[in-house]
Amino acid sequence: MNALIKSATVVDSKSDFHNETVDILIEKGRIAKISKRISNPNNYREIKLDNLHVSQGWFDSSVSFGEPGFEERETIENGLKTASKSGFTSVALNANSYPVIDSYADITFVKSKASNHATTLLPIGALTKESKGIDLAELYDMSNAGAVAFYDYQKPIGNPNLAKIALQYASNFDGLICSFPQETKITGAGVVNEHINSTKLGLKGNPNLAEELQVARDLFLLEYTEGKLHIPTISTAKSVELIREAKAKKLDVSCSVAIHNLIFTDDVLSDFETNYKVLPPLRTKQDCEALIEGLKDGTIDMVTTDHNPIDIEDKKVEFDFAKYGTIGLESAFGALQTLFTTKKVIALLTQGKSRFGIEENPINVGEIVDLTLFNPNTSYTFSNSSITSKSKNSAFIGQNLKGLVYGIISNNKIVIK
Incomplete structure (x- = not known):
């Protein structure tokens, strides 16, 4: 070329x-x-x-395409075309397809579907079999097939001993374990941030505490195991503080924040627009400010679109029943530029590469x-x-x-x- x-x-x-x-x-x-x-x-x-x-190619650490199984939401081919036109030369694909990507063969399949595209697809393997949170999946085999991390997308590891074993086992081959920051027993049936707006709207609340308990637990496990942990899409000020303290202890932890959690607060929910139903939920202005500060001081390592296509049948329903998720590849650059300088935006869109084993190519x-x-x-x-x-x-x-x-x-x- x-x-x-x-x-x-x-x-x-x-x-x-x-x-x-x-x-x-x-x-x-x-x-x-x-x-x-x-x-x-x-x-x-x-x-x-x-x-x-021009800049080095951008990287997104969390995208979902649907294929295999949910092609009506998005295909790998069109998803990669979308990523290319949105400026991303590499994306990490979540395992939340049907079947779940939890084996050597599954990793090989999605990589073959993604070959010969301008944007490189980096598969994330499921952490547990079928993402059910019971037994570890074939982590080492998936790593050999090309998996860059292991994550049950938006499903917390409920069993702390399983999380401990995963961190210990993956350290044998420098595997990156991802743990979704939510304690489901605290979340309950909550669908939006637990705050004044959830009360006004009559929607069940998901409190900051549910995230922060899980983050604190995982950081204790990380310190014990001396493993390698990535916490995707944090959303609260206290989570930023906890991770800042962990990094001061030199723990091998990284984290990301979804761009929509920087831009929007739960004030936008007044019309019950289901495109704002995301997980973790949109929080308060104080949380947004803390997240932005965490990006500025390096506590938060990267931004992600957390791109999650959902078909209209699962969004045009009552708020309680709508699926979580928003697409974000196409809007990522323009949204970030409303918050940061161009130089900082480019840094945020490229600095997550090394954590996921991607070689940088300076100009x-x-x-x-x-x-x-x-x-x-x-x-x-x-x-x-x-x-x-x-x-x-x-x-x-x-x-x-x-x-x-x-x-x-x-x-x-x-x-x-």
């Missing part, structure tokens, strides 16, 4: 050309030359776009091409026409966002929308 990118501003702190506007020559999938002006005698494809910026001569192309200054209102996903359950519809993604160049492919 050969191409010439013209007049692109580099946003990559690990590049020799950070903050410079340059031409980038690509030959055979690698960066051959970077200079202020490069001619094109070989008539390569030229990429010229308004206010073009330097000789490096493999793994680029996201974007315009950070375009403002627009997010609408159904902005959505590439098969499912349209976005919490961001009607939101004013900032920043346009042009596409990616990765895996010897160019995707420009």
Whole structure:
């Protein structure tokens, strides 16, 4: 794959050309030359776009596509196309399909379905068989097949001894254990944040305590086992504090926050819009502020879209009965840019790679091409026409966002929308 990118501003702190506007020559999938002006005698494809910026390819640590089993929600092919057009060159796929991805064969299957795409799919294997929380799945076999972590998506590990054994066992092959932060016996039938709004709306509450108890328990287990733990999608101020303390102890823990938990509070629930029914639930302004501060000081390691397509039949129902989840790939960049500088947004979208074993490719001569192309200054209102996903359950519809993604160049492919 050969191409010439013209007049692109580099946003990559690990590049020799950070903050410079340059031409980038690509030959055979690698960066051959970077200079202020490069001619094109070989008539390569030229990429010229308004206010073009480039960064290392973005990574999302939590996406769901449905296939196999829930193709009506999303297929792997269309999900990867959506990720590409949204600027992501790699995504970690959750195991919440039917059947659950819990074996060597399952990991091999989804990887084969994802081959020959611009965006790389990194499968996450289920932690327990069929994600039922009873017996550990084939962790080592799945690791050998290419699983980058182990996680029963949005299902907490109820048995602390099982969590302990998982952390101990996976440490033998540097496996990353993910534990969803929720104590279900505290949550009960709660569907929204337990606060004044849950009382006003007559909806059962899911208290901060349910998350924080689980986070505290898992951090105690981590300290005991000396394992490797990732806590996905935290949502409360106290969770940030607990993880900050754990990192001060040098525990091997990382965590993420879903972008919608940074943007929205439970105040948006007044119309019972089920696209705002997410797990963990939308919390308070104070929680949002603590999460943002956690990202700024490095306590929270990465953001995720927690992209979860849900078909209309499971969303256009009473709030209590609607499934949890919002899509988020298409809105990720524009939403983050309403909170942070472009430089910080790019850092948030790339810094989770190493935790999931993804090699970074700085924008330097000789490096493999793994680029996201974007315009950070375009403002627009997010609408159904902005959505590439098969499912349209976005919490961001009607939101004013900032920043346009042009596409990616990765895996010897160019995707420009």
